[in-house]
Amino acid sequence: MRLFKPPSSAFRAEPVSPARRGFLATACACCAVWALDPSPALAQSPEVLRHIAAAREAAGSDLVSYFGLSQIAVPTPGQRSVSPDQLMRMPTPPPGRAFDNLYFVGNRWVSAWAITTSDGIILIDAMDNDDEAEHIIDAGMRKLGLDPKAIKMVIVTHGHGDHYGGVGYLKRQYNPQIVASTLDWTMMETNLEFDRPDWGRPPQRDVAVDDGAVLRLGDTAIDVLLTPGHTMGTISLLFNAKSGGSTHRVMLWGGTAFNFGRRPDRLTRINAYIDGTERAREIAARQNVEVFISNHNIYDQAVEKLEALGKGGPNPFVLGSATTVRALTVMNECAKATRVVWSS
Ligand SMILES: [Zn+2]
Numbered sequence: 001m002r003l004f005k006p007p008s009s010a011f012r013a014e015p016v017s018p019a020r021r022g023f024l025a026t027a028c029a030c031c032a033v034w035a036l037d038p039s040p041a042l043a044q045s046p047e048v049l050r051h052i053a054a055a056r057e058a059a060g061s062d063l064v065s066y067f068g069l070s071q072i073a074v075p076t077p078g079q080r081s082v083s084p085d086q087l088m089r090m091p092t093p094p095p096g097r098a099f100d101n102l103y104f105v106g107n108r109w110v111s112a113w114a115i116t117t118s119d120g121i122i123l124i125d126a127m128d129n130d131d132e133a134e135h136i137i138d139a140g141m142r143k144l145g146l147d148p149k150a151i152k153m154v155i156v157t158h159g160h161g162d163h164y165g166g167v168g169y170l171k172r173q174y175n176p177q178i179v180a181s182t183l184d185w186t187m188m189e190t191n192l193e194f195d196r197p198d199w200g201r202p203p204q205r206d207v208a209v210d211d212g213a214v215l216r217l218g219d220t221a222i223d224v225l226l227t228p229g230h231t232m233g234t235i236s237l238l239f240n241a242k243s244g245g246s247t248h249r250v251m252l253w254g255g256t257a258f259n260f261g262r263r264p265d266r267l268t269r270i271n272a273y274i275d276g277t278e279r280a281r282e283i284a285a286r287q288n289v290e291v292f293i294s295n296h297n298i299y300d301q302a303v304e305k306l307e308a309l310g311k312g313g314p315n316p317f318v319l320g321s322a323t324t325v326r327a328l329t330v331m332n333e334c335a336k337a338t339r340v341v342w343s344s
Pocket residue numbers: 030031158160230255
């Protein structure tokens with residue numbers, strides 16, 4: 001399955017008026033990959049190719065999903081992606097338990113993760129809309145033996161509708177705290193970057209966090225890492241997953257795609273992304289982050305990993321910290337190649 005398409009499908013990443021939602025609904029969604037057309041000469045520059053080669057080497061054969069980010073700087077002629085709408089229309093995969101305290105509920109397009117604690121459940125992201133929150137998150141949790149009434153906190157990784165769209169349903173049903181970064185609360189209130197008619201409305205500001213915050217529920221602590229770029233308030237999360245008697249450090253990356261190529265602040269964003277991945281790489285090495293997951297299946301392939309997990313053998317979510325570092329290097333080098341193209 002090819003996941004990336006040529007940049008002829010470029011979209012506009014600007015504040016969205018209602019009149020433009022129809023266009024956006026057919027031409028984009030927030031987290032796949034698009035950009036301006038780089039010129040062929042720039043795409044072939046030695047500096048770009050050096051970064052792409054470094055990304056390819058880091059990706060090896062197991063992290064090619066992240067190497068797809070290179071398509072912004074060096075698009076492959078004729079390559080087409082699966083669109084978000086195609087992914088949304090695919091059959092919903094079964095929910096699954098990745099670790100003793102970490103559960104996947106989602107579809108092929110966007111994921112939510114549930115962390116069980118001694119005092120209730122933390123949900124990370126809320127999918128696209130109320131319907132998905134009810135029929136995929138809520139129903140999926142019940143299927144896994146989890147009680148959605150125990151959801152005490154919903155963390156929104158960034159202010160795009162495919163991550164907050166289902167918050168309204170969850171808030172009405174279970175009244176959890178809703179957490180997002182200060183920057184993205186403001187973005188959602190004042191300058192909504194992405195929207196579609198079939199996504200829920202942004203939630204009301206509730207709990208605002210900044211870099212370095214620690215979110216606690218019962219016996220569980222989640223470290224908040226500001227990883228700007230995808231949005232300027234994107235947060236990534238660090239926490240522990242348990243498996244039998246062992247514990248594995250997890251990093252959930254909050255926003256991966258360079259979907260801001262037509263924004264006037266794109267260089268600010270790509271620089272932030274480069275800095276953020278370098279910082280995260282140091283943290284991953286220092287904290288021995290063995291598990292690197294996403295809120296989009298196209299990157300972490302959680303659905304395929306859950307299928308493999310069900311067949312026995314070692315847990316495929318446990319990558320080892322060297323692989324986490326490589327994934328962040330792929331993202332970082334693709335971002336550097338993109339910066340060269342955008343700076344020229
Ligand atoms: Zn997004």
